[in-house]
Amino acid sequence: MLADYAIREKLLMRLHKDNQNKSYRVIEELTICNGAVRVDVALANGVFHGFEIKSDLDTLERLPKQVECYDTTFDKNTIIVGERFVDKIEQHVPKHWGIEIAYLNKFGNVTLKKIRRCGSNKSVEFKSLLDLLWNNELKNLLKDHKIKGYSKMKREDLHLAVIENIPFKSVKDYTRETLKTRIGWRADLPLT
Template structure:
């Protein structure tokens, strides 16, 4: 059972779940931490949800670092894991993460079954949420809230820090989700959109957090 097989099954389930909902966008390989880390699939609607896949051919070596980074950004996270990884993987993630078990049905197709539900993230990091934005998006949000004066020409990270410090976290999350949903140029596929747009970025998925933090200051 390959990553591709599990991804296809998950994508079909998510497409069916949100079909006809114009408020939902589904993104494959969505970058966080300035694109240095990617979640396999993200769903953006009234929440920002991440889905990380660990197929039978994957190892769990990167999962501890991934869970630390994803837990700073996503409102909910679900680990989609091959059955033989499930016990070990569940011990490596927070209790609020959901778990789905991927197995082969009659040796022909991947079957996904919920093992435990996801819950709301109790520890979203406002600064890391703001850093999901591109620079022009951050400027537009600051302008909309009367906070842009003196900040139009500063480096991107100063924009993100101003957003994180000045906007209530719920308002910031709302604004960021709105910006992500409107960024159709990098959405690989929207619900009900038959075109498939490549994300087109090839990055090492787990560069050090310190390196990612430094790159965030660069303009997008």
């Protein structure tokens, strides 16, 4: 039976290999939906991609809430499951989610096999993206779009000012790029 750490290690190796010589950041244990859900692995490169891992030792009990929050936050989503869930996972995630199975190959190494390719997610929401940004980052976004009067605004008002004045695509791009390049965030997140 594969545990989360073995699957995660293989996923992280693949993400770093696939993105070498590119601008990207891999973020483990990212909280989304105002802290309601913790993402196993997020990738910010040209898109914002969430990865949920359900090892053979896990349950699918929290998955509905996780799917809901991932879908309001990420451009693409993939679930990686142990062999225990391979026969039933399709009924638990939307059709645009990618599905991979993790198993031990004949050499005793973890293999990740794509069962279904992920598609674009059309359910991303302003609020979920804005929740990921710090107040100074929200103010910089408003400043970059020449919006005035934000300097003493509270967080909720900053959110409203962004929603009312800045196109959604600009907010998606800004959030992804900000998370990709943020400095002084967490010691475990070096710039790559």
